[in-house]
Amino acid sequence: xxxxxxxxxxxxxxxxxxxxxxxxxxxxxxxxxxxxxxxxxxxxxxxxxxxxxxxxxxxxxxxxxxxxxxxxxxxxxxxxxxxxxxxxxxxxxxxxxxxxxxxxxxxxxxxxxxxxxxxxxxxxxxxxxxxxxxxxxxxxxxxxxxxxxxxxxxxxxxxxxxxxxxxxxxxxxxxxxxxxxxxxxxxxxxxxxxxxxxxxxxxxxxxxxxxxxxxxxxxxxxxxxxxxxxxxxxxxxxxxxxxxxxxxxxxxxxxxxxxxxxxxxxxxxxxxxxxxxxxxxxxxxxxxxxxxxxxxxxxxxxxxxxxxxxxxxxxxxxxxxxxxxxxxxxxxxxxxxxxxxxxxxxxxxxxxxxxxxxxxxxxxxxxxxxxxxxxxxxxxxxxxxxxxxxxxxxxxxxxxxxxxxxxxxxxxxxxxxxxxxxxxxxxxxxxxxxxxxxxxxxxxxxxxxxxxxxxxxxxxxxxxxxxxxxxxxxxxxxxxxxxxxxxxxxxxxxxxxxxxxxxxxxxxxxxxxxxxxxxxxxxxxxxxxxxxxxxxxxxxxxxxxxxxxxxxxxxxxxxxxxxxxxxxxxxxxxxxxxxxxxxxxxxxxxxxxxxxxxxxxxxxxxxxxxxxxxxxxxxxxxxxxxxxxxxxxxxxxxxxxxxxxxxxxxxxxxxxxxxxxxxxxxxxxxxxxxxxxxxxxxxxxxxxxxxxxxxxxx
Numbered sequence: 001x002x003x004x005x006x007x008x009x010x011x012x013x014x015x016x017x018x019x020x021x022x023x024x025x026x027x028x029x030x031x032x033x034x035x036x037x038x039x040x041x042x043x044x045x046x047x048x049x050x051x052x053x054x055x056x057x058x059x060x061x062x063x064x065x066x067x068x069x070x071x072x073x074x075x076x077x078x079x080x081x082x083x084x085x086x087x088x089x090x091x092x093x094x095x096x097x098x099x100x101x102x103x104x105x106x107x108x109x110x111x112x113x114x115x116x117x118x119x120x121x122x123x124x125x126x127x128x129x130x131x132x133x134x135x136x137x138x139x140x141x142x143x144x145x146x147x148x149x150x151x152x153x154x155x156x157x158x159x160x161x162x163x164x165x166x167x168x169x170x171x172x173x174x175x176x177x178x179x180x181x182x183x184x185x186x187x188x189x190x191x192x193x194x195x196x197x198x199x200x201x202x203x204x205x206x207x208x209x210x211x212x213x214x215x216x217x218x219x220x221x222x223x224x225x226x227x228x229x230x231x232x233x234x235x236x237x238x239x240x241x242x243x244x245x246x247x248x249x250x251x252x253x254x255x256x257x258x259x260x261x262x263x264x265x266x267x268x269x270x271x272x273x274x275x276x277x278x279x280x281x282x283x284x285x286x287x288x289x290x291x292x293x294x295x296x297x298x299x300x301x302x303x304x305x306x307x308x309x310x311x312x313x314x315x316x317x318x319x320x321x322x323x324x325x326x327x328x329x330x331x332x333x334x335x336x337x338x339x340x341x342x343x344x345x346x347x348x349x350x351x352x353x354x355x356x357x358x359x360x361x362x363x364x365x366x367x368x369x370x371x372x373x374x375x376x377x378x379x380x381x382x383x384x385x386x387x388x389x390x391x392x393x394x395x396x397x398x399x400x401x402x403x404x405x406x407x408x409x410x411x412x413x414x415x416x417x418x419x420x421x422x423x424x425x426x427x428x429x430x431x432x433x434x435x436x437x438x439x440x441x442x443x444x445x446x447x448x449x450x451x452x453x454x455x456x457x458x459x460x461x462x463x464x465x466x467x468x469x470x471x472x473x474x475x476x477x478x479x480x481x482x483x484x485x486x487x488x489x490x491x492x493x494x495x496x497x498x499x500x501x502x503x504x505x506x507x508x509x510x511x512x513x514x515x516x517x518x519x520x521x522x523x524x525x526x527x528x529x530x531x532x533x534x535x536x537x538x539x540x541x542x543x544x545x546x547x548x549x550x551x552x553x554x555x556x557x558x559x560x561x562x563x564x565x566x567x568x569x570x571x572x573x574x575x576x577x578x579x580x581x582x583x584x585x586x587x588x589x590x591x592x593x594x595x596x597x598x599x600x601x602x603x604x605x606x607x608x609x610x611x612x613x614x615x616x617x618x619x620x621x622x623x624x625x626x627x628x629x630x631x632x633x634x635x636x637x638x639x640x641x642x643x644x645x646x647x648x649x650x651x652x653x654x655x656x657x658x659x660x661x662x663x664x665x666x667x668x669x670x671x672x673x674x675x676x677x678x679x680x681x682x683x684x685x686x687x688x689x690x691x692x693x694x695x696x697x698x
Contacts, residue, residue: 056314056321057099060126061329062087063313064096064106074106076126079316079329087124087131095119098145100184102126105134105144105151112138118584121153121165134165136172136574137583145183147227149203152183157570158483159193164203172574175201176208185227187248191220195506196477198223198232200248211246211253213443213505217422219477224273229295231271231278237422237480239263243271243280245295256298274315277334279303281312290320292334303337378417385410396495398440399454406449416441418507427473427513428481436463436470437510444505454499457510464496466512468698469535472500475507482511484537486567488697517547524549526682529689532698538564539685549682556587556609558618558684559594565688566625568593578607585609599624616653616675618684619660622691626663643673650675665690 054063059079066072072094077084087104088094093114095107103123110120110133118138123146124131134151135141141163144153151165152175160179165172175181178190178199188201189211196219197212211230212220221241223232230246243258259282268281268288278293290303290312309325319331380393386409388402398415418439425433437457455472457463463470471487485508486500498510515534520527530547533539539561542548553561563570570589577595581588587609594600599621600607640646640658649657657675660666665687668674692698 054311054313054323055097055099056316058101059316060099060102061313061321061323062097062099062104064094074104074124076104077329079321079331087126095142100146101148103146105146105153107142107144107153116584121151123151134172135163137572139572139583143180145181147183147185149183149186152181152188154179154181154190155572160191162188162190162201164188182223182225184225187225187227189223189225189230191223191478192504193476193478194474194504196220198230198246208447209253210447211248212255214477217477217480222269222271224271224278226273226275229273229278231273231280231293231295233271233280234261236261237424241267245278245293245298247295258293258298258300270312272312272314272320274318274320274334277315277318277320277338279312279315279320279334290332292337294338299338301338303332303334379414381412381414383410383412397438397456399497399499401452401454402449406451407447408449409446411447411449412445414443414445416443420509423475423482423507423509424480425511426481428476428479428483430481431513431515433473433482434512434514435509436512439475439507439509441507442502442505448503448505450501450503452499453502453508454497455508455510456495456497459496463512466514467496467498468532469514470498470510470512471536472498472502472508473511474502474504475509477507482509484513487536515541516545517541518545520547520549520682524682526686530682530685532689533565533685538688539681547681549680549685551681552678553613553681553684554610555600555607555613555617556581556585556591558613558621558679559600559609560587560590561684561688562599562621562625563590563593563597565691566597566599568597571596578602578605578609580606581609594621597625612678613684614676615666615673615679616650616657618679618687619666619675620653620656622665622687623656623659623663626691626694627659640673642671643668644671645673645675648675649673663694665694 054061061077061079062074064072064074071091073089074087074094074097075084076087090108092109094109097104097106103125105121105123107119108122110122112118112120117140119141121134121141121144122131123134140156141153142156144151150167153163155161155163156179159177162175162178162181163172164175175188177193179193181188181190186203188203190199191197192199195214197210197214198220199208199210201208212232214220214234217237219235221233221235223230225231228248230248231243233241233243235241240261240263242261244255245258246253246255264283265286266283271280272278276295278295280291281288282291283289287305289305292301292303293299294301311323313321313323315321316331318334320334321329321331323329378394382391382393384391384400384402384407386405386407388404388406391400391402393399393415400413418441420435420439423439425435427433437455440455453472457470467489470489472485473482474485475482485502487498488500489496489498502508513535515531517530520530526549530539530549534541542551571593572583572589573592576582576588577592581591591600591607591609640649640661653675657673661668661673
C-alpha cells in the first residue's frame with residue numbers, strides 16, 4: 001500500500017464518476033472550457049453534461065463542468081423547459097454540487113488560498129438568484145448536502161466532524177464525529193471513520209443510532225439515502241463487494257442484502273435512490289447493466305444494458321434521469337421494469353432465503369464471514385447495564401472496567417478473536433507495526449458507551465523490554481490501517497496487560513510502532529524518550545527520517561506536543577482566544593485545546609505562537625497541566641536554592657519553576673536552571689516523558 005492510506009474525497013469521487021463514464025462510453029471525451037456565461041458557453045456546458053458530475057431534484061439538474069483549461073463552473077438545467085443557467089462565474093476550484101428543491105450547495109475554494117487545504121461551503125437559491133458563503137470560519141470542509149432542516153457538511157479532521165447550518169439563524173453547530181454526511185428528511189446519515197460503518201442522527205431529537213457496524217477488513221464504500229431508506233455498497237480487503245439496503249422506518253434497522261459478498265468482474269461508482277425505487281450498475285457478461293431495487297420488498301430487477309455515451313444522473317421521484325452525449329436529457333420510469341426479480345449481482349447466484357445468506361453455525365469450524373475471520377471457541381458475550389462494573393472474559397485476556405451510567409440501558413457486548421493475518425499491520429502513514437498480542441473484535445447490540453479496555457500481550461522479553469512503546473490500536477477498515485488509541489502498561493504477577501479508554505466498538509490489538517531517527521542514535525542522551533513519544537504519536541520527525549533534536553521549539557509547537565501528551569483533542573471554537581492565532585493557522589485547534597484546558601495563557605490577548613519557547617514558559621505550561629492530576633503538588637520553598645541563577649527567574653514564573661523542580665519534571669544543568677533559555681526538541685521530549693511518568697501513563 002502507499003505511504004498514505006487516507007482517501008482524499010474530492011479527487012476520489014471525481015475519479016470514480018469519470019471512471020463510470022469511461023466504462024459506459026469507452027472514453028472521456030473533451031469537456032469544453034467555459035470562459036463566459038453567454039449563450040455559447042451555456043450550449044457548450046450543456047453538451048458536456050454527460051461527462052460531468054451531476055445531481056437532480058424536482059426536475060432540476062445541476063452539474064459541475066470542468067473546461068479543458070481546468071476552469072470549473074456549476075450549471076443548472078430545468079427538465080421541463082430545457083432552460084440552462086450558470087450558477088457560478090468565479091475562477092476557483094469547486095466540488096460536486098448537491099441540490100434539494102431550489103437550493104444548491106457545494107464546496108468551493110472561494111476565499112481560501114489555492115495552496116491551502118481549506119475549502120468554503122456555498123449555497124445558491126435558484127428562486128432568488130442569491131449566492132451565499134455558509135461557513136463563518138476557515139476549515140477543511142467538504143461534502144455539503146441540504147434539505148428543509150438546513151445544511152450539513154464535513155470538516156475533514158482525523159475522524160471527521162459534522163457541522164449543521166441553520167438557514168434561519170445562520171448558526172453553525174457541531175453534530176460530532178463523522179464523515180460524508182447526507183441530510184434528508186431531518187436525518188443525517190454518515191460514515192464512521194473508526195469502524196467503516198454507517199450511523200444516523202435525528203436532528204429533531206439529537207439521538208444518534210448505529211446503522212451498520214463493521215470491523216476487521218470490511219467498510220462501507222459509498223451510500224445514498226432518501227431519508228427513509230439507505231442503499232450502500234460494502235467492500236472488504238479481498239476485493240469483494242455487495243449491495244444492501246436499510247429501512248430507517250423499521251425500528252430494528254435490519255440490513256437486507258441485495259447481492260452476495262463476492263469478487264466482481266468490474267465495479268461502478270453509480271448508485272441512486274428515488275421515492276420508492278433505487279438503482280445501481282453491475283457487470284453481467286462483460287456489459288454494464290442497470291439494476292433497479294424495489295425498496296419496500298428489497299426485490300432486485302434488471303432494467304437494461306447501459307448505453308454508450310449515457311451518464312446516469314439520479315432520480316426525480318421514481319424516474320431515473322440520464323444525460324446523453326449531446327447534452328439532451330432522457331428518463332426511465334423504473335416502476336414499469338419492476339416485474340420479475342433476478343439475481344441482482346451479476347456473476348454469482350443470489351443468496352438463499354429472503355435477501356440473506358444462510359447463517360452457518362458459529363460453534364463448529366472456523367467461519368469466514370463479512371466481518372473478517374473468526375476463530376472457533378474464542379468469543380464471549382456479557383451484558384452491561386447502567387450500573388457499570390468490571391468484566392473479565394476469555395481467561396482474563398480481555399477486561400472491561402465500565403463506570404456507572406456509561407451505558408444508559410442493558411447492552412450485550414460480544415468479543416471475538418480475529419485471525420491476525422487478515423490485517424495489514426500499517427499505521428495511517430504506512431509505517432510498519434508489530435503485533436504483541438491477539439486481535440479482538442468488540443461489538444455491541446446497542447449504543448456503545450465509554451469503557452476502560454485492558455488487553456493482555458506476550459510476556460516474551462522483546463515485548464516487555466519495549467512495553468512503553470506498545471499501544472492499543474483500532475483498525476480503520478475504511479482506510480485499511482491502524483490508529484493509535486492509547487496505552488498504559490502494567491505487569492502484574494500474571495500476563496502483562498495494557499489499558500486505555502475506548503468509546504466505540506471496533507477491532508483492537510496491542511501493537512508496537514518502532515520509530516527511529518537518523519540524527520538520534522542509540523547513544524543519544526534523549527534517544528529513549530524521543531522514541532517512546534514517537535511510538536505514541538506525540539512527536540513526529542521533520543522529514544527524511546530526521547528528528548532535529550537541537551532545533552529550538554516555538555510556543556505553538558510545544559502546545560501541540562503537550563496537548564498530545566495529555567490526550568487532548570483539537571478544538572475549533574467559533575472565536576479565537578488569541579488575536580495572533582487565527583483559525584487559518586495550522587496550530588489553531590491545538591492552541592485552543594491547550595487554552596481550554598487552562599494550560600496556556602496569552603499576554604494582552606496575544607499568544608505569540610512563533611516565539612521561541614523559554615524554559616520557564618515550558619515549566620509554567622507543565623505545572624498548569626498537572627496541578628489537578630497529582631496528589632502531592634506542594635513545595636517546600638527550598639527547591640531552587642541549589643541553582644546559582646535563580647534570580648534570573650521571572651517573578652511571574654517563580655511558583656511554576658519551583659513546582660516543576662519539586663515534581664522532578666526538570667532538573668537543570670548542573671548548578672543552573674537557565675529559566676530564560678530556549679528549549680530544544682530533545683529537551684522537550686525528555687520533559688514530556690517525565691510528565692507521563694509522573695502521571696503513571698507509561
